[in-house]
Amino acid sequence: MDKRPQAGFSPGPDTIRVSGINIEWQAELGTCTFEKLPVAMMWVDTTLAGLISGIQAMVGTERYLLALQSEGRKSVDADWQVISQFPDFRDGFKAIANIAAVAGWGIWSLISLDPDKKECGFRITNSWEGRYQKALGVRWGSGMLAGKMAGYCTKLFGTNCWADQVSFIADGDGYDEFTVRPSLRSVEKEIENLLATDEATRADMAVALKRLENEIAERRRAEEMVRQGEERYRTVVEITDTGYVVVGVHGQVLDANQEYVRLTGHARLEEIMGRSVLEWTAPSETEKNRKAIEWCLKEGHIRGLEIDYVDANGKMTPIEINAAVMGAGDSRRILTLCRDITDRKKAAGILQNMQRLESLGVLAGGIAHDFNNLLSGIFGHIQLAQSHSEPGTVAETHLSKALSVFSRARALTQQLLTFSKGGALVKKVVLLPELLRQVTQFALSGSNVTVYYHLQADLWNVDADEHQLSRAVENIIINACQAMPLGGAITITANNIERGSAVLPVLSGGPYIGVSFRDQGVGIPGDILPHIFDPFFTTKQQGSGLGLATSYSILRKHGGHIDVESVPGKGTMFTLYLPAFLDAPPAQASAPKDQNVKAGGTILLMDDEEVILDVGKSMLEGRGYKVTPVHDGREALEVYRQALAVGEPFDLVVLDITVPGGMGGKETMEELLKLNPYVIAVASSGYSEDPIIAEPRKFGFKGSIVKPYLMGELCEAIARMM
Numbered sequence: 056m057d058k059r060p061q062a063g064f065s066p067g068p069d070t071i072r073v074s075g076i077n078i079e080w081q082a083e084l085g086t087c088t089f090e091k092l093p094v095a096m097m098w099v100d101t102t103l104a105g106l107i108s109g110i111q112a113m114v115g116t117e118r119y120l121l122a123l124q125s126e127g128r129k130s131v132d133a134d135w136q137v138i139s140q141f142p143d144f145r146d147g148f149k150a151i152a153n154i155a156a157v158a159g160w161g162i163w164s165l166i167s168l169d170p171d172k173k174e175c176g177f178r179i180t181n182s183w184e185g186r187y188q189k190a191l192g193v194r195w196g197s198g199m200l201a202g203k204m205a206g207y208c209t210k211l212f213g214t215n216c217w218a219d220q221v222s223f224i225a226d227g228d229g230y231d232e233f234t235v236r237p238s239l240r241s242v243e244k245e246i247e248n249l250l251a252t253d254e255a256t257r258a259d260m261a262v263a264l265k266r267l268e269n270e271i272a273e274r275r276r277a278e279e280m281v282r283q284g285e286e287r288y289r290t291v292v293e294i295t296d297t298g299y300v301v302v303g304v305h306g307q308v309l310d311a312n313q314e315y316v317r318l319t320g321h322a323r324l325e326e327i328m329g330r331s332v333l334e335w336t337a338p339s340e341t342e343k344n345r346k347a348i349e350w351c352l353k354e355g356h357i358r359g360l361e362i363d364y365v366d367a368n369g370k371m372t373p374i375e376i377n378a379a380v381m382g383a384g385d386s387r388r389i390l391t392l393c394r395d396i397t398d399r400k401k402a403a404g405i406l407q408n409m410q411r412l413e414s415l416g417v418l419a420g421g422i423a424h425d426f427n428n429l430l431s432g433i434f435g436h437i438q439l440a441q442s443h444s445e446p447g448t449v450a451e452t453h454l455s456k457a458l459s460v461f462s463r464a465r466a467l468t469q470q471l472l473t474f475s476k477g478g479a480l481v482k483k484v485v486l487l488p489e490l491l492r493q494v495t496q497f498a499l500s501g502s503n504v505t506v507y508y509h510l511q512a513d514l515w516n517v518d519a520d521e522h523q524l525s526r527a528v529e530n531i532i533i534n535a536c537q538a539m540p541l542g543g544a545i546t547i548t549a550n551n552i553e554r555g556s557a558v559l560p561v562l563s564g565g566p567y568i569g570v571s572f573r574d575q576g577v578g579i580p581g582d583i584l585p586h587i588f589d590p591f592f593t594t595k596q597q598g599s600g601l602g603l604a605t606s607y608s609i610l611r612k613h614g615g616h617i618d619v620e621s622v623p624g625k626g627t628m629f630t631l632y633l634p635a636f637l638d639a640p641p642a643q644a645s646a647p648k649d650q651n652v653k654a655g656g657t658i659l660l661m662d663d664e665e666v667i668l669d670v671g672k673s674m675l676e677g678r679g680y681k682v683t684p685v686h687d688g689r690e691a692l693e694v695y696r697q698a699l700a701v702g703e704p705f706d707l708v709v710l711d712i713t714v715p716g717g718m719g720g721k722e723t724m725e726e727l728l729k730l731n732p733y734v735i736a737v738a739s740s741g742y743s744e745d746p747i748i749a750e751p752r753k754f755g756f757k758g759s760i761v762k763p764y765l766m767g768e769l770c771e772a773i774a775r776m777m
Contacts, residue, residue, distance in 0.1 A: 108191055117249060120198035123184075125242045127202020134203070135210050144168070144211050159183060160200075166232075173212040174236040177204045178222075185224025185231045194225035201233055202242075208235040215241060298374075298393035304385065306331045306348050315393055318374060320366020337363035337371060337581070347376070351389055355380045361396070363581070369622050371581045373400050401618070404585050430763035432666030434458060438765055439673050458765075484636060485519045487568060491547060494525045498532040503542035510549045515568055515635035519613055524633075527606035531572050531629050534603060538576025538627060546573045551635065559618060559632065566635040567615070573628040579621040587619065606631075655679045656706035656777055659698075661691040661723065662739070663714045667762075671709070671769065678770050688718025692726055704731060707776055710756075712740040712747055721747060724755050735776055 138147030152163035167176035184197035217238035298315030444451035668684035710720035
């Protein structure tokens with residue numbers, strides 16, 4: 056058969072387009088084309104007449120009709136998926152009737168429906184069963200259609216129904232018509248009746264019935280597997296830590312698991328069903344989310360979208376969204392997976408802070424060192440000038456005011472040095488409850504803020520630099536106090552934590568001590584919160600922006616961490632995590648200072664800054680010392696050798712640790728010890744966290760002093776060594 060379309064072929068009036076395919080037919084000729092290609096159809100009257108007649112002759116009319124009825128009922132489940140989408144059975148039946156018409160099942164009509172009697176009337180025009188029988192000249196009845204209509208009513212009324220055919224196309228009627236009502240008749244019972252009256256075919260029908268039973272059992276097993284699969288699927292969806300939500304084309308929630316409900320800030324699924332996901336999207340992200348839904352519907356999927364959700368209390372939760380579209384047309388659904396990325400955001404923020412602090416550390420260390428040298432020179436000369444001024448004069452008054460800012464200037468450089476790379480902590484066993492109370496009382500002195508303590512009774516100790524840890528706590532307290540200008544309360548809570556990683560992913564195993572500071576202040580807006588630990592970031596008119604950054608750096612150097620939670624208008628909570636020190640030896644009392652050492656003696660003063668040498672020489676000579684200034688380690692060694700050679704060694708040596716481009720104090724001290732194992736030396740540096748300053752005796756020094764220093768501090772340090 057040549058299946059190529061004939062040239063000049065023009066379709067007849069009977070045409071239809073199904074799934075994008077143009078179907079054309081001429082019923083009187085028995086021809087049909089799909090996109091102009093000739094095809095043989097199974098619904099022309101004479102096509103299967105012989106086959107149908109042969110089957111009927113082989114099994115008998117009654118068995119033939121029962122087989123058709125059984126298959127008609129089996130097909131109802133698939134049809135019902137279409138019908139049940141409509142709230143009214145009449146509308147659902149119209150929808151399935153349209154499909155039946157396209158498929159060649161004839162024109163279906165629902166002519167009556169009595170809900171009280173549970174009775175329906177159906178009329179089918181041009182049915183294929185009726186036309187086959189008319190072509191054969193027989194009237195067996197349309198069994199397949201009878202089974203379908205009975206199956207529809209069984210579903211509709213919830214009780215077994217049977218279809219009685221009252222009109223027949225085979226008899227010359229214009230249609231097949233059925234009346235369907237509740238009945239005790241069933242295909243299985245009808246088969247049993249046939250078997251009881253016809254022993255000759257019992258074996259054949261028993262085999263057929265057994266096959267039918269097997270098919271029913273197999274279907275039940277399949278349905279059970281589907282049900283179990285749905286249960287497993289729902290269980291997996293509910294226990295996962297990923298939010299799952301099905302969204303309609305307008306962004307409305309159609310289904311979701313409990314994790315997604317939590318992400319929205321609600322407690323139950325019923326609270327969000329039917330509502331738009333835009334309702335809990337942060338206002339600044341609403342338009343972004345709206346466009347994302349449109350894009351997903353257009354492109355079919357979306358990956359790695361980050362959106363902020365906000366609950367009724369204003370708490371922000373960052374979400375990562377991956378979604379794909381299912382279905383077509385208005386029945387499209389967006390299957391969405393949402394993951395809480397709060398911890399990931401925190402980890403990224405921590406990494407960024409560490410990178411910023413390290414970059415700043417390189418710069419801060421050098422600047423602070425040079426600045427400390429300059430401060431030593433500036434305030435040294437001021438103090439010298441004051442010592443030569445008459446008390447009460449204008450000059451002396453201004454010099455006193457200039458000296459009064461010394462401590463503030465030194466504190467600022469110490470904050471800068473906190474960020475410098477390296478540096479050892481001067482650690483000892485610290486009792487946290489005592490430190491917390493002392494620092495808090497000092498920081499809140501004169502304020503209208505109340506403090507409540509909730510400290511675990513057996514709180515572990517920490518091995519920490521008490522001075523730096525106090526500074527970190529003080530910065531947190533001051534920040535909380537400033538957030539409550541009209542007064543309020545700060546609640547300080549401290550607890551032992553066995554495993555830090557169970558509380559905060561960025562922590563290692565443990566153990567830790569967690570100390571939280573909760574205030575009742577104005578809170579921190581979501582767009583500012585990620586930046587509060589950035590160096591020099593501040594929203595206050597007064598302040599360096601180093602307070603919280605300093606606390607962050609101090610905790611990091613102790614192997615700990617700071618976390619923060621804040622809700623605008625509800626307050627803020629900072630939590631410090633410190634490694635616990637479980638095997639704490641008893642703290643040793645420091646030896647009393649001897650303040651009665653008499654001044655006088657020879658001093659070798661080494662520093663690379665001329666202004667330090669000038670000021671230091673003047674300071675010490677004013678106290679009765681004889682001072683020899685040198686600029687670096689090599690010059691110091693040469694002068695020291697000469698003094699030894701003539702039998703007049705220096706009583707004390709002051710060595711600057713850092714000498715750019717020259718020999719510093721550490722290397723110089725190593726060589727001096729070779730010349731004289733009993734040399735008395737003091738380490739001096741602008742780096743307060745230099746390991747030599749922290750533990751000078753480990754490097755051969757007898758003591759240390761940090762720049763910038765005043766005359767009294769320098770002389771006191773030297774007096775102790777002498």
